[in-house]
Amino acid sequence: MAPHEFLCSAKILIVDDDENTLALGKTLLRTAGYTNIITALDSRQVLAHFVEEDPDIVILDVLMPHLNGFQLLELLQRSAPGGLSLPILMMTALPTPEMRHLALVGGAVDLIGKPFTAEDFVLRVRNLLNIRLAFRDVQQQNQVLFAELLNRAEEVADYQLELNEAQLEVIARLAHAGEQRDDQTGKHTQRVAVTSGLIAHGLGFSAGKVEVLQRAAPLHDVGKIGVPDSILLKAGRLTPEEIRSMQQHCAMGSDLLSGGRSEILQLAEDIALSHHEKWDGCGYPRGLRGESIPIEGRILAVADVFDALTHERPYKKAWAVEEAVAEIKLQSGRQFDPQIVEAFMALRHEELV
Ligand SMILES: [Fe+2]
Ligand SMILES: [Fe+2]
Known part of the structure; x- marks a missing residue:
């Protein structure tokens, strides 16, 4: 609506206990x-009128019976x-x-003092309505800006979500690439992740x-990408x-994952390096x-060994679940x-295998 249209159609509420003043005000404004x-x-x-009509300006007499202007x-x-x-204009004699x-x-x-001249009254009302219009x-x-701000916030949130999804997908694919090197079924790292999550x-x-641990765990053996097939898939004793070459997969994995900024990649780096360490200090690579x-x-060490024992590998048969559990128990504290x-x-x- 153009300003002049707004001014002409603006809702004006006049309150006075004197009928003549009301009639005069109305005529002047008309x-x-x-x-x-x-x-x-x-x-x-007045209050009921005010709430119901939502006026753009109120012109209020001061001296009135029942409730005065103040x-x-x-x-x-x-x-x-x-x-x-909205602006309130008061009138008084x-x-x-x-x-x-x-x-x-x-x-x-x-x-404004009563009696007022026509020009004075109309000009004051016009000026006050201009203030109302500006307001x-x-x-x-502000509403438009706020709506834009909300839109932007939603866009940023969508972008963040997309980025997170892309990151998780890359992590999952990386884990899968590492996994395919020594696990034909491609499920070892996933099972280790589930078991680790349950222990945690x-x-x-x-x-x-x-x-975070479940997302990072599948990357624990990603360093096996760098271990030759002749070693990784060897049926007999190494x-x-x-063995030294095989053990390199810890350092290779953590090198590959190093410098990641996400919590998942940082944890994956730690896990890749530490999952073959042993409680008694006889593990590798750092003892x-x-x-x-x-x-x-x-945590990974327990989940990883349990899964390796209960599944077939090129160099060994699968152990029964109870035998594998007994072995884990035997190694407690060692x-x-x-x-x-x-x-x-x-x-x-039984549900972990
Ligand atoms: Fe490993
Ligand atoms: Fe493993």
Whole structure:
């Protein structure tokens, strides 16, 4: 709506206990082109009018029976907890400085003395409606800006989601590439991830930490990408040199994953390096002992060995579940952290293979 249209159709509420003043005000405004004028003779009805009609300006007499202009002003202010967004013009036959002060303190924007000239009255109303119009424009602009801001926030959230999905997909594909090197069925790393997550849950890890561990765990053997097939798929015993070469997969994996910025990649790097360390310090590659091995690496060690024992490998047959569980228990305090073995013992082992 163009400004002049808004001004002409603006809703004007005039409140006065004197019918002549109301009629005069109405006539003056009509003559000036305003078409939407409401009048109220009884001050007790003003609040209802105000709420129902949502006027653009209120012209309020000061001296009235029942509720005077200042009491009404206070009522109107209380009806709008966020503050009145429309101008209030007060009129009085006694426009003293004290009266003016009271009106302004109460939240009115102007006070006009009665009797007033036609020109004075109409000009004041026009000026105040211009303020109202400017305020309304600012409000509308704020709404548009707020809507744009919301849109942007949604776009950023969508982008973030897409990025996260892409990242998770790359991680899963990387894990799969490593896995295919030594596990024909392609399920070893997934089972190790599930078992690790269950152990972590049993140890009291938060749901978020369990999820990060489950996402990172499939990457534990990704360094096997760099181990030759002749060693990886060898059916017989490995020579000492082949064993050393095989053991390189920990360092190769952590090198491959190093420098990642996501929590998943950082944890995967730690796990790749530490999942063959042993509680008693006899593991590799660094011979770490006890709690100096990251807890996630200790968890992976149990899950990894259990899965390796219960499945066939080029160099061995699959063990029965109870035999594998007995072996894990036997290695508590030697190869494995006793606390983690305890959490593993509480799981339903048949469901893990
Ligand atoms: Fe490994
Ligand atoms: Fe493994």
